Amino acid sequence: xxxxxxxxxxxxFVLGGIYALFAVGLTLIxxxxxxxxxxxxxxxxxxxxxxxxxxxxxxxxxxxxxxxAMATVFALGLVVYPLLIAPLQKRLGRRAPGxxxxxxxxxxSALLQNSLLAAAGGEYLKVPPAITGGLDLSFTYVSGQRLxxxxxxxxxxxxxxxxxxxxxxxxAIRAVAQNPAAAQSVGIPLGRIFTLTIGLSCGLAGLAGxxxxxxxxxxxxxxxxxxxxxxxxxxLGGMGNVFGALIASFxxxxxxxxxxxVIPSEWxxxxxxxxxxxxxxxxxxxxxxxxxx
Amino acid sequence: xxxxxxxxxxxxxxxxxPLVWSHPFALHIATQALIWALFAASWDLLSGYTxxxxxxxxxxxxxxxxxxxxxxxxxxxxxxxxxxxxxxxxATVGLGVGFPALRLRGHYLALVxxxxxxxxxxxxxxxxxxxxxxxxxxxxxxxxxxPRDLLAQxxxxxxxxxxxxxxxxxxxxxxxxRTSVGPAFRxxxxxxxxxxxxxxxxxxxxxxxxxxxxxxxxxAGALYAYYIQLVSPTVGAATQSALVIGMAVFGxxxxxxxxxxxxxxxxxxxxxxxxIGVVYNLIAVGAVMVVFVIFVPRGLAGIRLRR
Numbered sequence: 236x237x238x239x240x241x242x243x244x245x246x247x248f249v250l251g252g253i254y255a256l257f258a259v260g261l262t263l264i265x266x267x268x269x270x271x272x273x274x275x276x277x278x279x280x281x282x283x284x285x286x287x288x289x290x291x292x293x294x295x296x297x298x299x300x301x302x303x304a305m306a307t308v309f310a311l312g313l314v315v316y317p318l319l320i321a322p323l324q325k326r327l328g329r330r331a332p333g334x335x336x337x338x339x340x341x342x343x344s345a346l347l348q349n350s351l352l353a354a355a356g357g358e359y360l361k362v363p364p365a366i367t368g369g370l371d372l373s374f375t376y377v378s379g380q381r382l383x384x385x386x387x388x389x390x391x392x393x394x395x396x397x398x399x400x401x402x403x404x405x406x407a408i409r410a411v412a413q414n415p416a417a418a419q420s421v422g423i424p425l426g427r428i429f430t431l432t433i434g435l436s437c438g439l440a441g442l443a444g445x446x447x448x449x450x451x452x453x454x455x456x457x458x459x460x461x462x463x464x465x466x467x468x469x470x471l472g473g474m475g476n477v478f479g480a481l482i483a484s485f486x487x488x489x490x491x492x493x494x495x496x497v498i499p500s501e502w503x504x505x506x507x508x509x510x511x512x513x514x515x516x517x518x519x520x521x522x523x524x525x526x527x528x
Numbered sequence: 529x530x531x532x533x534x535x536x537x538x539x540x541x542x543x544x545x546p547l548v549w550s551h552p553f554a555l556h557i558a559t560q561a562l563i564w565a566l567f568a569a570s571w572d573l574l575s576g577y578t579x580x581x582x583x584x585x586x587x588x589x590x591x592x593x594x595x596x597x598x599x600x601x602x603x604x605x606x607x608x609x610x611x612x613x614x615x616x617x618x619a620t621v622g623l624g625v626g627f628p629a630l631r632l633r634g635h636y637l638a639l640v641x642x643x644x645x646x647x648x649x650x651x652x653x654x655x656x657x658x659x660x661x662x663x664x665x666x667x668x669x670x671x672x673x674x675p676r677d678l679l680a681q682x683x684x685x686x687x688x689x690x691x692x693x694x695x696x697x698x699x700x701x702x703x704x705x706r707t708s709v710g711p712a713f714r715x716x717x718x719x720x721x722x723x724x725x726x727x728x729x730x731x732x733x734x735x736x737x738x739x740x741x742x743x744x745x746x747x748a749g750a751l752y753a754y755y756i757q758l759v760s761p762t763v764g765a766a767t768q769s770a771l772v773i774g775m776a777v778f779g780x781x782x783x784x785x786x787x788x789x790x791x792x793x794x795x796x797x798x799x800x801x802x803x804i805g806v807v808y809n810l811i812a813v814g815a816v817m818v819v820f821v822i823f824v825p826r827g828l829a830g831i832r833l834r835r
Contacts, residue, residue, distance in 0.1 A: 271635045323822045334581040335821050337638050338777055341583075342817025345770050349810040459766070463646055466639045474635070501654050508643040508650075515640050516628045 238374040239496065247492030249381040251485035252388035256443035258465040258472075258480045259392060260436030266412045266475030267432045270320065273340040275465065276458020277347035278437040282308045282444025283453035284351065287360050297365030301387070301445045308441025313434040319343065320433075321426065344459075351455040359452035384446045391442055392481065395435070399477070408432055412475065460504065467511035473521030483522065543690055547683060555682045559689050559755055561795040566693040567748035568775045568791035569700050569784050574741035575773075576781030577704055579717030580629070580734060581638045583769055584645025588618045588742045590652060590764025592749025594659055597759040601668035607754050608672060611692070614750035615743045622742020626735045633720070645769055652761035664760025671754050689751050696744050700784050703740065713737055717782070767810075774817040780827025790828055 257279060264272045282304040289300035323332075323339060366379040399405040410418040411428045419425050444458070451457055468487050472479025491506050514521060546558040567589055575581045592614040599605040599613055625644055629637055652659045659665065674684045704710035712733045715723035724730045753759045762768075772791070779790015794816065801809035820827060 265635075271639070319818065319822065323825075326822065326825065334575060334579075334634075334638065334781075335825060337581060337583070337635070338773055338817060339821045341770050341773060342777075342814050342821060344814070345767070345774070346811060346814025346818060349807050349814060353805070353807040353811060463642060463766075466642065470636070470639065499654075502650065505647060505650050508646050511643045512628070512640055515632055515636055519632065519636060 240493065242375040243492040243495060244489060245375065245377055245381075247489035248485065249377075249384050250492060251488035252385050253443050253447050254461075254464065254468055254484035254488050255481050256388045256391055256439045256446070257461055258468040258484050259395065259477055260439040261462075261465045262469040262472065262475055262477055262480040263408075263436045264433055265469065266477065267408055268316075268320070268429055270336045271340065271466070272433075272436070273337065273462065274344035274347060275436075275440055276460075276462035277344050277351070278308050278312065278440040279444035279447075279458035279461060280348070280351060280453070280455060281311065282441030283362070283448040283457060284355060284360075284444075285441065286445040286448050287362050287453050290362060291360075297363075301365065301442065304445030305438050305442040308444070309434050309438030311441075312437025313430055315343075315433045315437070316426070316430040320429070344462075348455050348459070355455065357454060359454045361452055362448035364449040380449050384450075387442070387446055391439060395439065396477075398435075404428075404431060464504075464507040467507040467514075469521075470511050470519075471514050471521055473523045476521065476523050479521055479523035543694075546686055550679060550683060552679065552682060555686050557796060557799050559682070559686045560752075560799075561792040562686075562689050562693040563748050563751045563755065564772070564775060564795045565788045565791040566696045566751070567745055568772050568779065568787035569697055570741045570744035570748060571772050572776050572781055572784050572787040573700055573704070573713075573744070574737050576776060576787065577710075577717065577784060578713040578734065578737040580737060581634070582641040582741070583638045583766075583773075584641035584643070584648070585741075585745050585772055586764045586766065586768035587641075587645035587648035588622060588745035589749035589752070589768065589772075590648050590759075590761075591621055592618050592746030593753040593759045593763050594652065594665070594749075595746065596750035596753035597665040597668050598658065600754075601665055606672040607670070607750075610754070611747060611750045615747045618746025618749070619739045619743030621746075622738045622740075623735060625742070626738030629738070630731055630734060642766065642769075645764060645766055649761055649764045649766075652764060659761070662761060664758060664763075666758045668757065669754075670757055685755055689755060692747070692751060696747060697785065697788050700740075700744065704784055709733065709736060770817075771813060774813045776827075777820050778816050778827055780829025783827075783829040786827050786829030793828070 257275065261272060261275050264270055264275075285304040285307045286297075286300040289295045289303045290297060295303070319339060320336070323335060327335070364378065364380040365383055369376055369378040370382060399409055407418065407423045407428050408431065410421075410423055411425060415425060418428075440458075464487065468483045469480050471487065472481070472483035487507055487510065490510075491503055494503055494506055546555045567585070571582065571585045574585075595614040595617050596607070596610045599610045600607065605613070625641070629640055632640060653662050655661075670681065671685060671688055674681045674688075704713065712723070712728050715726070715728055716730050716733060720730055749763070752763070775791040775794045776787035777790075778794045779788065780786030794813070798809040798813065801812060824830065
């Protein structure tokens with residue numbers, strides 16, 4: 236039993252790395268722009284397709300594929316603000332947006348997901364693992380891909396934290412999250428920060444998509460369940476709270492992995508949803524409070 | 529007044545067309561479009577009119593559909609009672625969801641309802657004994673007492689569905705336009721705190737919105753179940769919720785009749801595009817949502833009003 240628990244803990248921890256890459260971006264967008272990006276999962280799927288094209292179609296090495304996945308989705312994310320969000324903001328002016336941004340990203344999600352379906356078909360595309368082999372712990376075996384996921388997601392998240400804490404642009408992002416009007420008055424260009432924030436967040440989602448491609452295969456709706464789980468994570472960690480999202484990712488992932496020991500696996504997905512509803516009812520601000528970058 | 533008469537005549541003519549030109553395909557599309565229209569109007573009551581955004585409305589639709597299917601299949605209950613049961617059960621569930629959701633606004637409410645929809649989907653998939661599992665339920669019959677002849681049955685089903693959908697629309701319009709409930713809903717949408725400080729019992733009215741909206745979504749689900757005669761978990765998928773929101777945005781949220789018409793139009797377009805490819809019609813829905821939200825936020829209803 237003890238070894239079994241340890242085995243599932245490892246599985247959960249690896250999954251937590253993916254959840255974190257994904258959910259931190261989601262919460263960053265919410266913290267800075269006050270927008271819930273329902274289409275976040277589709278950016279993850281695009282990352283998966285990019286690595287598939289790079290590795291299978293062009294025969295590039297996996298490392299280059301990962302970089303390309305991140306870069307492509309980063310570039311795509313950069314156009315989201317100027318193309319979609321800025322026009323709606325401009326049209327709204329000072330009026331309350333209500334559900335409009337939610338509907339906008341929901342529409343973007345439907346648009347992207349079905350475009351992928353039209354372009355690539357609905358098959359589950361297999362992507363070979365970036366590294367073969369693995370780590371043989373006497374009671375279980377951890378594949379190299381899972382170790383890679385842990386390493387790359389730690390590096391990615393570490394880089395993001397350093398960027399937000401010490402880089403000029405990163406500090407500007409935090410300033411905008413705290414108070415957009417004040418940030419603007421000291422000369423921070425809001426539009427550019429919004430563009431960069433969405434680009435960065437989507438880039439992380441693309442990286443996550445490239446990393447899990449060998450584990451989950453690639454298909455158009457690969458990101459959608461993850462999006463809803465990431466909502467649960469961001470709520471548990473406090474919406475807009477990057478550090479909270481990181482911790483909450485590992486909490487949800489390990490609970491999910493361990494739950495297999497107790498409840499049938501087809502109910503596993505219900506854990507995230509139930510957690511989300513429970514947290515919102517009991518403590519809507521999440522475990523760590525709102526908005527901290 | 530003459531304009532009202534003209535509009536009424538036009539609507540009546542449009543409604544009668546599928547009966548006069550009784551092509552099975554046209555009837556099929558028209559019947560489904562009306563079911564979606566009632567569904568979209570129910571979403572609009574809660575989300576457009578009262579401003580409490582639901583991302584899981586397909587959950588109510590699904591519960592209504594399963595109520596109809598289960599009551600007919602396992603207990604042999606007449607569809608007329610089944611529809612009432614679906615309405616009442618969904619209204620109760622709506623009240624149950626509305627209660628905890630009272631504390632939440634905007635994004636948070638949207639996410640909780642999204643979670644609610646996913647949980648309904650999981651239950652439909654995994655509670656095989658009651659719901660038939662992933663394959664769903666079939667062979668429980670259509671509306672009770674319809675003729676056996678296939679075309680006549682379709683025509684009768686169309687009349688039943690359109691009568692109920694229009695009655696639903698009339699009730700929703702009456703509630704929002706002719707009673708004191710409507711202005712209270714609008715006040716909550718515009719500014720909840722101001723509404724409360726003016727003495728509007730926001731808790732009560734939000735629960736009314738939840739209950740009514742869920743009830744009519746469930747009724748639409750029951751109509752779907754009796755008409756299509758197949759209910760599977762995908763009826764409650766998040767894409768269905770997205771589709772109904774797309775229809776409402778297309779028609780113009782916050783007007784009740786806008787989403788009703790928008791659903792009919794968009795559904796017809798989607799089914800028309802089916803000849804090109806099933807995928808493209810869903811791309812079109814996404815594109816409609818994005819373009820309309822940015823450039824025509826008041827939907828088709830708004831275009832007419834500006835004139």
